[in-house]
Amino acid sequence: MTALEEKYAIQTGFRERMDEDELLNCMRCGFCLPACPTYITSGYDEAQSPRGRIALMKAVRDGMIEWDDDVDRSLGLCLGCRACEPVCPAGVKYGHLLEEARDIIQDYKNLSLPVNTIRKAIFQGLFPHQDRMQTVTGLLGFYQKSGLQTIVRKIGFMKLFPVHLASMEQILPKVPSKKDMMNRPRYLEPAGEKCARVGFFSGCLMETMFMDTNNSTLKLLQLAGCEIIIPKDQSCCGALHGHSGEKQGSIELAKKNIQAFEELNVDYIITNAGGCGAFLIDYHHLLSGDPEWAERARQFTEKIKDFTEILVDLDFHKKAELKLDHQIVTYQDSCHLRNVMKTFSAPRLLLSRINGITFKEMKDAGSCCGSAGIYNIVEPEMSMRILDTKMGHTKASCADTVVTANPGCLLQMKLGIVREGMSDQMEAVHIADLLLEAVQ
Known part of the structure; x- marks a missing residue:
């Protein structure tokens, strides 16, 4: 496809x-501007705001402007945090518009052979296949446990990589063995009186790299009185695909997950990762045009x-005795957990019930940390600038412990702590791990 044909195909799409x-629902009122991290960080560039991006989408659709590298850059630089949606008086579903625009671009954009190969390897070859995720995680475990990691660090090999990638290597969690990953139980009894029957969405990264956090979550659910079913046939939620212009891949994963859970007769389907939960709750939109799946997705x-x-x-915070050594704790919201799932007060309530700690609200706790899936890898400059702002607010809270509720946010905050040279003063943890520690 020539460059001219590419441009025509995208505009037609x-x-x-x-x-x-x-698109017309956007009134250009500007309420979204103070909520948008890229608008603020870019120095108030209108093209990096939600209303600016919507204007560009509409102009391309109407043929007022041609799709070009500047439009592509504007849409690509968006974090997709969806902080603009709760403050929009017209209720514009900006996230849906962004995902559709990115999918159209990826459908017709001329990609280089290396980029196309990497995308296929990630979106088709790795994330949809839990056994392959376990294999890759197992290799990471070998790297950590065999002494190879120590050697790599000692000889300075990581200095060959960009600083942010070298820092990320330092904050990777200790991963479980492949045996542990393969031997996940599929049914767990409540610890006491049964209060609810739930299905647990284990995720791909959460069930491999962050399996210990999944284990903490399951234990807390048992203590709260949940009978738990963990279906074996579930898969990746599809968020990474949906946010990266791989809509068809996310549709296939959505159907697989719906099938895995719909015959379980559970009261709830539980998640512990804000990014996964937000995409799961959007399945009804993703499949709204499919008569066979729309109702199943809604249910x-x-x-x-x-x-x-x-x-x-289930009043877990009233029944359990929660206690930790004295420390100042602050909470960093997962964007999608707060902006899409509307979960704001529950984590704070649970943290406030832990005896021995002082909970201190962070300034702009709901603003993005700059992780946004793989954004911190593909857009490191903007990501690190946003993280620096977040770390300024974090340090101002004087917290010993930063709590969050999403794996990407957790790694990003760990990275921020390393970048600030504060590893001996502050730690970042998932809220499930902190709560279980408080119970024990």
């Missing part, structure tokens, strides 16, 4: 597939609930 009504999404919400609903 925008005209045929972009939701004109949703699925109605059961999605973050684990902190069900702990509060």
Whole structure:
């Protein structure tokens, strides 16, 4: 495809597939501007704001401007945090518009052979296959446990990589053995009186690199009185695909997950990763145009609930004795957990009930940390600038412990702590791990 044919195909795709009504819903009022990290960090560049990006989408759709590298850059630089949605008086579903625009671009964009190969390896070859995720995680475990990691660091090999990637190597969690990953139980009894029957969405990264956090979550659910089913046939939620212009891949994963859970007769489907939960709860939109799957998707999404919400609903914070050594704790919201799943107060309530700690609200706790899936890898400059702002607020809280509820956020905050040289003063933890420590 020539460059001219590429441009024509993308503009045709925008005209045929972009939701004109949703584009017109944007009133250009500007309420989204103070909520947008890229608008603020870029020095108030209108092209890096939600209303600016919507204006660009509409202009391409209407043929007022041609799609070009500047439009592509504007859409690509968006974090997809969706902080603009809760503050929008017109209720514009910006996240849906962004994902559709990115999918159209990826459908017709001329990609180099290396980029195309890497994308296929990640989106088709790795994330949809849990056994391959386990294999890759097992290799990481060998790297950590064999002494190879020590040698690599000692000889300075990581200095050959960009600074942010070298720093990321330092904050990777200790991963479980492949045996542990393969021997996950599929049914767990409640610790006491049964209060609810739930399905647990284990995720791909959470069930491999962050399996210990999944284990903490499951133990907390048991203590709260949950009978738990963990279906073997579930897969990656599809968020990485959906945010990266791989819509068809996310649709296939959504159908697989709906099938895995729909016959379980559970009260809720529980998640412990904000990014996964937000995408799962959007399955009804993703499959709304498919007569066979639309209703099944709606029933699925109605059961999605973050684990902190069900702990509060079941009065876990009133029944359990929660206690930790004295420390100042602050909470960093997962963007998607807060902006899409609307889970805000439950994590804070649980943290406030831990005896011995002082909970201190961080300034702009709901603003993005700059992780955004793989954003911190593909857009390191903007990501690190956003992280620096977040770390300024974190340090101002004087916290010993930074708590969050999403694996990407957790790694990003760990990275921020390393970059600030504060590893001996502050730590970042997932809220499930902290709560279980407080119970024990």
